[in-house]
Amino acid sequence: MIDFHQRVETKWQERWEREGTFRAPDxxxxxxxxxxxxxxxxxxxxxxxHVRNYSIGDVVARFRRRRxxxxxxxxxxxxxxxxxxNAALERGAHPADWTNRNIEHMRRQLRRLGFSYDWDRxxxxxxxxxYRWNQWFFLKMRExxxxxxKNGPVNWCPRCETVLANEQVEAGHxxxxxxxxxxxxxxxxxxxxxxxxxxxxxxMEEMPGWPHKVLLLQRNWIGRSEGAEIRFSIPELGxxxxxxxxxxxxxxxxxxTALVLAPEHPAARALADRAPEVAEFIAxxxxxxxxxxxxxxxxxxxxxxxxxFRAVNPFSxxxxxxxxxxxxxxxxxxxxxxxxxxxxxxDYEFAKKYGIPIRPVVIPNDPEAPxxxxxxxxxxxxxVDSGSFSGLPTEEAKTAMAEHARAGGYGGPKIAWRFRDWxxxxxxxxxxxxxxxxxxxxxxxxxxxxxxxxxxxxDVEITGMGGSALSKIDSWNRVDCPxxxxxxxxxxxxxxxxVDSSWYFYxxxxxxxxxxxxxxxxxxxxxxxxxxxxxxxxxxxxxxYCRFWTxxxxxxxxxxxxxxxxxxxxxxxxxxxxxKMSKSKGNVVDPDAVVERHGADAIxxxxxxxxxxxxxxxxxxxxxxxxxxxxxxxxRRIPGDAEWLAGTSLPTGEExxxxxxxxxRRKTHQTIRRVTRDLEQRLHPNTAIAAIMELxxxxxxxxxEAASDGSRRAVREAVEAVVSLLNPMAPxxxxxxxxRLGGERMLVHSPWxxxxxxxxxxxxxLVVLQVNGKLRGRLEAPAGxxxxxxxxxxxxxxxxxxxxxxxxxxxxxxxxxxxxxxxxS
RNA sequence: GCCGGAGUGGCGGAAUGGCAGACGCACGGGACUCAAAAUCCCGCGGCCCUUGGGGCCGUGAGGGUUCGACCCCCUCCUCCGGCACCA
Numbered sequence: 013m014i015d016f017h018q019r020v021e022t023k024w025q026e027r028w029e030r031e032g033t034f035r036a037p038d039x040x041x042x043x044x045x046x047x048x049x050x051x052x053x054x055x056x057x058x059x060x061x062h063v064r065n066y067s068i069g070d071v072v073a074r075f076r077r078r079r080x081x082x083x084x085x086x087x088x089x090x091x092x093x094x095x096x097x098n099a100a101l102e103r104g105a106h107p108a109d110w111t112n113r114n115i116e117h118m119r120r121q122l123r124r125l126g127f128s129y130d131w132d133r134x135x136x137x138x139x140x141x142x143y144r145w146n147q148w149f150f151l152k153m154r155e156x157x158x159x160x161x162k163n164g165p166v167n168w169c170p171r172c173e174t175v176l177a178n179e180q181v182e183a184g185h186x187x188x189x190x191x192x193x194x195x196x197x198x199x200x201x202x203x204x205x206x207x208x209x210x211x212x213x214x215x216m217e218e219m220p221g222w223p224h225k226v227l228l229l230q231r232n233w234i235g236r237s238e239g240a241e242i243r244f245s246i247p248e249l250g251x252x253x254x255x256x257x258x259x260x261x262x263x264x265x266x267x268x269t270a271l272v273l274a275p276e277h278p279a280a281r282a283l284a285d286r287a288p289e290v291a292e293f294i295a296x297x298x299x300x301x302x303x304x305x306x307x308x309x310x311x312x313x314x315x316x317x318x319x320x321f322r323a324v325n326p327f328s329x330x331x332x333x334x335x336x337x338x339x340x341x342x343x344x345x346x347x348x349x350x351x352x353x354x355x356x357x358x359d360y361e362f363a364k365k366y367g368i369p370i371r372p373v374v375i376p377n378d379p380e381a382p383x384x385x386x387x388x389x390x391x392x393x394x395x396v397d398s399g400s401f402s403g404l405p406t407e408e409a410k411t412a413m414a415e416h417a418r419a420g421g422y423g424g425p426k427i428a429w430r431f432r433d434w435x436x437x438x439x440x441x442x443x444x445x446x447x448x449x450x451x452x453x454x455x456x457x458x459x460x461x462x463x464x465x466x467x468x469x470x471d472v473e474i475t476g477m478g479g480s481a482l483s484k485i486d487s488w489n490r491v492d493c494p495x496x497x498x499x500x501x502x503x504x505x506x507x508x509x510x511v512d513s514s515w516y517f518y519x520x521x522x523x524x525x526x527x528x529x530x531x532x533x534x535x536x537x538x539x540x541x542x543x544x545x546x547x548x549x550x551x552x553x554x555x556x557y558c559r560f561w562t563x564x565x566x567x568x569x570x571x572x573x574x575x576x577x578x579x580x581x582x583x584x585x586x587x588x589x590x591x592k593m594s595k596s597k598g599n600v601v602d603p604d605a606v607v608e609r610h611g612a613d614a615i616x617x618x619x620x621x622x623x624x625x626x627x628x629x630x631x632x633x634x635x636x637x638x639x640x641x642x643x644x645x646x647x648r649r650i651p652g653d654a655e656w657l658a659g660t661s662l663p664t665g666e667e668x669x670x671x672x673x674x675x676x677r678r679k680t681h682q683t684i685r686r687v688t689r690d691l692e693q694r695l696h697p698n699t700a701i702a703a704i705m706e707l708x709x710x711x712x713x714x715x716x717e718a719a720s721d722g723s724r725r726a727v728r729e730a731v732e733a734v735v736s737l738l739n740p741m742a743p744x745x746x747x748x749x750x751x752r753l754g755g756e757r758m759l760v761h762s763p764w765x766x767x768x769x770x771x772x773x774x775x776x777x778l779v780v781l782q783v784n785g786k787l788r789g790r791l792e793a794p795a796g797x798x799x800x801x802x803x804x805x806x807x808x809x810x811x812x813x814x815x816x817x818x819x820x821x822x823x824x825x826x827x828x829x830x831x832x833x834x835x836x837s
Numbered sequence: 838g839c840c841g842g843a844g845u846g847g848c849g850g851a852a853u854g855g856c857a858g859a860c861g862c863a864c865g866g867g868a869c870u871c872a873a874a875a876u877c878c879c880g881c882g883g884c885c886c887u888u889g890g891g892g893c894c895g896u897g898a899g900g901g902u903u904c905g906a907c908c909c910c911c912u913c914c915u916c917c918g919g920c921a922c923c924a
Contacts, residue, residue: 228841229919237923259924272924314922344923351924357838358922430923548918621861622849628917635849638861641876648876699851702860709860780856785905787856811891825904831855835904 017611021744025126033760034073034128038521039537040082046538047073047083048517050546050554053090054114054136058121060586060593060631061547063603064619067741068583068697069545070127071620074740075691077128078764084538086520087122087129089115091138093509094177096442097481100474107442108470111138121604125612126743128760135523137512142519143444144465145529146511149561150201151447151458152568158204161456164435168196172477175439188476195301200437201446201505205560209234209431211574212559221579223626226551233552235430240414241346242423244271244323246279246334255279255323258345258428261355262417263409266398267373268350269363271323272316272335275301276342283319283334290336293317297338314339314362325350326422327413328399337362345428354388373397374406434557436508441472441481443506451493451500460494466502480504513554514561517541517576532570541577543695545625548582555580581695584628586619593631601631613742614640620697620741642705643745646738649715650731650749656717658754660728667722674775676710680730681772683707684765687737697741704737736765780831781806783815791832798828806832 028034049069052062066087073085089111096107115136122129135142153159167176171191175198180187213234216227239260246253255271273280275297284291297315316337323334339358340349353363354372363370372387375396383389392406401409401416411425418424437446445466447459459466469488474481483489483504493500515529521538522530546554555577562576585592588599606615617639623629650657663669663677683703690700711730718724732753739746739759750759774795779802781789789811793802803824806812812834819836826832 225841225918232840232920235920235923239924257924261924339922339924341923349924356924358924361922428923430920552919624850627843627850630849632849632862635862637863638849642861645876698849699860702851705860778856782855782905785855785903790856823904825855827855831905833855833904 017613017745020748021124021126021612024744024747025123027758028128028760029123029131032132033758034083034085034130035132036084036086036130037082038531038534040084043081044538045073045076045081045083046517046541046543047076047085048541048544049087050544050550051088051090051513051516052118053093053095054111054118055095056114056117058118058125058603060601060603060619062122063125063615064586064625064629065545065547065583066122066125066127067616067619068581068625068695069543070616070743071691071697071740072543072545072695073128074743074760075764077760078739078762079692080763084520085129086133086517087127087131088134088516088520089118089136089138090509090513090516091115091136092143092443092506092512094180094440094442097440097474097476101476106470106472107474108138111136111442124607125603125616128743133520133523135519137509137516138442140465140467141524141526142516143512145515145519146444146507147447147459147464147466148461148529149511149515149564150507151461151464153203153564154458156567158207158564159201160204161199161201163197164200164202164437165195166198166200166439167193169193174477174479177438177440198437198439200435201448201507202433202435203560205434205557206429206431208560208563209236209429211563212556215559215575219575222577223580223582225548226555226580226582229551230556233431233556237428237430239426239428240410240417240423241426242326242350242417244325244348244350246271246321246323248321249279249282255348256346256423257348257350258426259350260428261352261406261410262413263395263398263401263404263406264352264355264373265325265327265350265413266395266401267352267354267371268325268332269353269369269371270333270335270351270359272337272340272349272351272359272362274340274342274347275336275338277336277340277347279348280319280336283321283336287319287321290317290319293336297336300338314358314365316362316366318366326417326420333368335362335366335368343432344430354386355390357390360388371397377405434508434510434560436511437505438508439480439504440506441468441474443509444511445482446503446505446507448503449491449493449500450503451496451498453498454493454495454500457493457495457500463494482506510553510557514557515565517544517558518565518571529570535571539571540573540575543579543581544577545581545583547585551582581625583625584623586629586631588631590630601633606636610636610640611643611744613643613745617643617701617742621701622698624696624698639701642708643742645712646708646734646749647745649712650735651752653715653717653731654749654752656724657728657731658752660724662729662732663722663725667725668720669722669726670720672714673720673723673726676714676726676730677771678774679707679710680726680733681767681769684733684737684767685769685772688764688767691740700737701741704734707737708734733765735759736762774829777829779806779829781809781812782831782833783812783819783836785833786815788812788815795829798826802826802828802832806834 047069049065073083077083091111096111099105099110100107150159167181169176169186169191171189172186176193181193184193186193213236237260239258240262241256241258243254243256246255275294280294284294316335319334319336321334322331324331351359353359353368353370355374370386370388373396374393376383376389376393395404395409396402401413414425445468447466449457449459451457469485472481489502491500491502518530518535521534525531558576565571566574591597593600618636621639686703687700690696707730711727714727735746735749747759776792777795779791779793781791789809791805791809793805816834816836821834821836823835
């Protein structure tokens with residue numbers, strides 16, 4: 013048996029490869045389907061998450077091909093990234109060699125699982141032929157002002173004197189030397205993704221093919237917030253002395269009893285020059301912030317300092333104290349807030365601590381609503397004690413007051429975003445070099461397009477200490493300035509690997525193009541992607557970045573579509589014993605071992621059958637037995653009858669059928685309908701497989717050769733349907749059985765079975781009989797029976813008669829072909 | 838804290854207003870076998886009644902809408918995920 017599945021699976025894999033069965037044309041004719049799964053990081057071995065992800069994608073790709081679509085189903089490698097450098101550190105392997113070895117191994121693993129990829133389109137993102145286009149895009153973005161350099165915080169290990177990735181910071185300490193990690197500002201490159209915030213958010217209204225959950229996560233991440241900007245003035249500051257604040261509750265402005273600045277705020281620094289205690293507070297706050305900048309940093313309680321200066325509320329003319337407070341974030345809004353303790357929880361906490369007055373200016377509409385003794389109340393209500401605005405409900409007051417500020421020239425409506433620009437600089441070796449040159453005289457100079465790609469030097473020493481490895485390679489680092497020719501230095505930062513994965517799916521269409529990232533005509537022909545499958549963990553970053561990148565490409569005239577993906581499926585994690593599989597927990601199941609023992613079809617069928625794709629799936633060895641047994645059963649039974657089955661044709665409808673033949677045919681056509689819908693619309697292979705198993709049981713009982721021609725043909729039809737429908741899930745065994753059943757072409761080239769509504773229709777239906785909604789009987793009735801005839805039959809039912817005894821029927825609810833419910837008392 | 842999602846037999850799940858538990862695992866019984874494995878057949882939510890058969894309860898808890906609720910609405914509990922001083 014073990015030998016058998018290995019022989020069969022190898023046989024078909026070799027044939028598919030020899031014949032180029034899954035090769036996709038550059039330009040499709042007729043209906044096309046782009047089926048994509050997230051490309052793997054070549055970490056060393058395929059894991060169960062991959063098996064699940066790629067099995068689901070493969071079912072769809074194979075199903076669509078047989079439905080007559082020209083299918084694009086590619087695969088590649090997300091090959092740049094930190095683990096390769098760690099391998100270099102740990103075992104001295106060069107990142108490139110380590111990566112390539114892993115790719116080779118994992119490619120073999122994927123082939124063994126029988127996925128229907130067009131391997132001719134495979135590429136790895138670490139190939140300079142690919143990442144040169146990352147560089148090209150970067151230059152294009154810079155030309156358009158979409159890439160810029162500014163200071164940004166990084167995790168810094170003072171002992172190793174190097175930047176750490178977030179994953180290298182463990183509970184606030186360096187993963188290698190355990191020194192306390194601090195936050196440090198370095199000049200870094202950013203992409204202006206916030207320019208697209210509005211567009212990215214709005215487009216989500218029209219993305220019905222994306223999971224609700226993913227859209228929500230992205231909406232929260234973008235964090236659009238409508239409010240107002242109001243300029244307070246600090247007369248003693250001199251100049252215009254104005255400090256804008258952002259608020260979503262302008263309606264509470266008459267209750268503002270302080271102005272609070274972020275420690276990094278320029279006005280705070282200006283005040284610090286004149287007040288030493290402010291300077292001291294800022295220094296302390298900044299160092300605390302640095303320590304808390306990483307995961308695991310402790311939450312600090314709100315602290316602040318009264319600067320002694322006063323600000324003027326432009327609405328009331330009132331003077332209020334100016335504080336510097338560490339609960340105000342420089343990155344959000346304007347970096348300054350008006351503190352309204354009576355109507356904001358954070359301000360309330362801060363005010364309690366520093367004795368700032370609490371002045372209610374909004375009262376609840378419901379007098380019973382709970383409210384603190386001092387009037388603190390954080391919901392919407394009615395504005396009071398607020399000049400001419402008193403008496404307005406919150407909503408109206410917000411609009412009126414924002415307008416008032418605009419008319420008065422000290423503010424107006426404003427939208428704030430939580431979304432930040434995308435920092436892409438990484439102080440690492442194994443990434444795409446950022447194609448910039450720093451010249452003493454000319455400043456930032458882009459590498460001329462003709463000099464792309466800027467290739468990573470092969471000779472590198474990775475120590476993990478003393479700054480980025482690239483910065484230490486002088487021969488690579490020193491260049492002549494492309495503008496003035498003087499000696500200059502290369503940018504030594506490399507790009508975030510999320511850049512690589514933001515557009516790779518376009519490259520599959522044209523993987524060897526050396527004139528452009530891809531041919532625009534091919535992109536027009538294949539895009540958008542019809543289905544994109546990957547783990548939920550990419551719901552935010554990757555799936556926003558790639559939407560952004562597509563829009564940039566659109567603006568560059570490269571693509572015609574706004575969105576890259578029509579339908580997205582976020583598949584659940586594979587866990588074991590209730591926890592994510594990991595080496596440290598010792599609960600890793602190696603797919604290779606399972607394939608070795610049970611075959612690729614069995615592992616595929618198991619992961620598909622175990623639970624619906626979007627749900628988490630708990631791997632249980634014992635449960636593999638079910639699907640594996642099922643395949644064994646098919647494999648044992650069908651060949652025994654293959655000879656006569658192969659010699660029997662499908663029914664034409666002219667034959668004489670026994671009732672049992674008609675029942676079997678009905679089941680067959682119902683199953684085709686069910687499986688087609690499950691795979692096409694619901695993307696639920698689990699229920700599709702269950703339906704095929706049912707049909708298998710039904711036909712098994714009929715398998716020994718029957719006497720009548722009608723019976724034989726009905727059986728032939730059912731067996732053929734089982735094999736044909738199961739094919740996307742278990743492609744090897746079904747191909748083998750198909751051949752034995754006398755299939756002329758390979759199953760992958762045979763059309764998906766069609767069902768006939770007439771044949772699928774039930775003639776007899778089971779009607780449920782209820783009294784007062786309780787099940788009291790069942791009735792086999794001819795389909796389509798309704799009204800009086802149905803009720804009469806129902807009344808005759810013994811169970812119904814018994815339960816209606818002594819009761820008066822008030823009403824009868826009938827649903828034809830489903831139920832009759834007597835409402836009686 | 839805020840925003841989501843999910844709670845169904847011993848287990849994975851099915852049914853998304855109309856027979857709750859399809860399909861599968863595990864388990865029990867039987868057949869085959871000297872025996873075991875494999876395979877095949879039957880049974881399998883709980884409680885109760887004297888059987889055929891029937892009754893009652895049952896989809897996290899409580900309430901509501903409906904002729905009828907796992908499904909829709911409200912309140913609560915538990916678990917999981919995301920964000921986390923976002924003004």
